[in-house]
Amino acid sequence: MIAKADSLQVEEFATAARISRDIRARKYAVVDLVAATLERAERLNPELNAYSCLLRDRAMRRATQLDQILTAGGDPGPLVGVPFGVKNLFDIQGQVTLAGSKINRDLSVSAKDALLVERLESAGAILIGALSMGEYAYDFTGENEHYGACRNPWDLQRMSGGSSSGSGSATAAGIAPLSLGSDTNGSIRVPSSLCGLFGLKPTYGRLPRTGTYPFCDSLDHLGPLARSARDLALCFDVLQGYDSNDPACADKPVLTTTQQLQQGVEGLRFGVAGGYFDTANFPVAAAAVQQVASAVGAGKILDMQGTSEGRAAAYLITNAESSALHRDHLIERLEDFDSDTRDRFLAGSLQPASWYLRAQAVRRWYQEQVLEEFKSVDIIIAPATPCVAPKIGSKWLEINGEQVPLRPNLGLFTQPFSAIGLPVCTVPLWLDEGGGMPIGVQLVAPPWREDLCLRVAYWLEKQGIADSRRPSL
Amino acid sequence: MKKNNLALAEALDTNALIDSVSGLVGIEVPDQHREMVAMHLQIAAKMADLVHSVELDSRFFELAPVFTPQELTEGEILDS
Numbered sequence: 001m002i003a004k005a006d007s008l009q010v011e012e013f014a015t016a017a018r019i020s021r022d023i024r025a026r027k028y029a030v031v032d033l034v035a036a037t038l039e040r041a042e043r044l045n046p047e048l049n050a051y052s053c054l055l056r057d058r059a060m061r062r063a064t065q066l067d068q069i070l071t072a073g074g075d076p077g078p079l080v081g082v083p084f085g086v087k088n089l090f091d092i093q094g095q096v097t098l099a100g101s102k103i104n105r106d107l108s109v110s111a112k113d114a115l116l117v118e119r120l121e122s123a124g125a126i127l128i129g130a131l132s133m134g135e136y137a138y139d140f141t142g143e144n145e146h147y148g149a150c151r152n153p154w155d156l157q158r159m160s161g162g163s164s165s166g167s168g169s170a171t172a173a174g175i176a177p178l179s180l181g182s183d184t185n186g187s188i189r190v191p192s193s194l195c196g197l198f199g200l201k202p203t204y205g206r207l208p209r210t211g212t213y214p215f216c217d218s219l220d221h222l223g224p225l226a227r228s229a230r231d232l233a234l235c236f237d238v239l240q241g242y243d244s245n246d247p248a249c250a251d252k253p254v255l256t257t258t259q260q261l262q263q264g265v266e267g268l269r270f271g272v273a274g275g276y277f278d279t280a281n282f283p284v285a286a287a288a289v290q291q292v293a294s295a296v297g298a299g300k301i302l303d304m305q306g307t308s309e310g311r312a313a314a315y316l317i318t319n320a321e322s323s324a325l326h327r328d329h330l331i332e333r334l335e336d337f338d339s340d341t342r343d344r345f346l347a348g349s350l351q352p353a354s355w356y357l358r359a360q361a362v363r364r365w366y367q368e369q370v371l372e373e374f375k376s377v378d379i380i381i382a383p384a385t386p387c388v389a390p391k392i393g394s395k396w397l398e399i400n401g402e403q404v405p406l407r408p409n410l411g412l413f414t415q416p417f418s419a420i421g422l423p424v425c426t427v428p429l430w431l432d433e434g435g436g437m438p439i440g441v442q443l444v445a446p447p448w449r450e451d452l453c454l455r456v457a458y459w460l461e462k463q464g465i466a467d468s469r470r471p472s473l
Numbered sequence: 474m475k476k477n478n479l480a481l482a483e484a485l486d487t488n489a490l491i492d493s494v495s496g497l498v499g500i501e502v503p504d505q506h507r508e509m510v511a512m513h514l515q516i517a518a519k520m521a522d523l524v525h526s527v528e529l530d531s532r533f534f535e536l537a538p539v540f541t542p543q544e545l546t547e548g549e550i551l552d553s
Contacts, residue, residue: 218538244543312523319517330500339509346502347513350494355521362524363537408516 080124114211131166140410161191186414193440204421208243270298271377276307310366314419323348384440427466
């Protein structure tokens, strides 16, 4: 007997793994689950501003198809019936790819879905909407002059984090069991930290970016946000596969991570990122790192030499490449930018080429420094953000006694790892010091070893150290 | 590793940079945006000082992005 939608209230915060299992067991129909998820999203979205567009007709059509396949005894895939949303820089057939901007409203609608949307739907998941984001992904806050701030489900007066702001807000609010985001300098990991989610930024080049609006080609990554480590692994496993349409995509065999989750942490060597990553001035981040380090028995403090320089390289590369991408917009439509991104794009367009080239050389050098650290450890533990979610409208952050602009510096701890393309899983912690707000810790693995950081995330979740909780909404 | 520290940021004249380069690249910086653009350029100059402080091997200048020429299949070559 298939249950009706009104009996699905308990499923509001169900993980993707649970949804898929229950649907396979025919505890409820896909159409009922999708209808309930859409209704909840329509009710909560006016306050959260997480979705920029809900795709009710498309999602219900797909749900009906999946129910028919299940009734006929077919297997729609490992994520059967799981609703998901995508940051609105992913192409969606029939929709304009806004990338958080006003300027892109003038683009034609997309002829087809982004490749990763196709892959998730091929695995049985159902796209239910496009998610809010900071303009052109140049953001860590979730604020957007054109569309308003995306709000944090744990405190509506606080930032969701960005630039995958809607992905963080919707998945934390239980209106997207899974979401996809992009991460150039931390845009999956920052909202995961501020909204209390598990987030995976895979190795640079692992997932094809085909059919997404770019930000900075040298540094752009795509990846999932979820409410459990297992969901990240399930999603990551079906997203993989080489695609020649993305020149940065590496022709690597698929790394199946789900079956390795239960291997635990025994035998793994851990180090805590020191030096640049010192959290002496950030008590909540410090407590979170300490809790994870204690749980896995990490005593070794790593120097992480060269990180300031590596982070500077990422900063300069981002300035130069993103500004070059938007050159025509800067000439023709300057006043149509969000003022917070406009001034940074303008500055980037004036940056000398020698700075950019030096940054690209230093980036390679910095990779060598960090790979040295991996000779003695398998996982580097580092803070994800310097603080819990700031109040919306905050403009400044204090770092070592100096007031620095908040917008670029919420990614202070994430930017160095994406600069050299390392896979990172962010896990959420809830500490007394956080005053009810979550904060994330990064688990950084060697290149192409997403399995290791996912294993540790799963173990921390099983130990009760890290978890996604349910906000009252 | 720390050579040339803060040389660029200290020497940077942001107004001169904006005036000279904006015309060169064909992107106008309106007066009302100049102050914030200058602030971001100043931050970038500090970042530039950091990347220039690294002592790279003088024989090499290896850039991170690697260009891999695309291989054509036999059929594509014969068809061209």
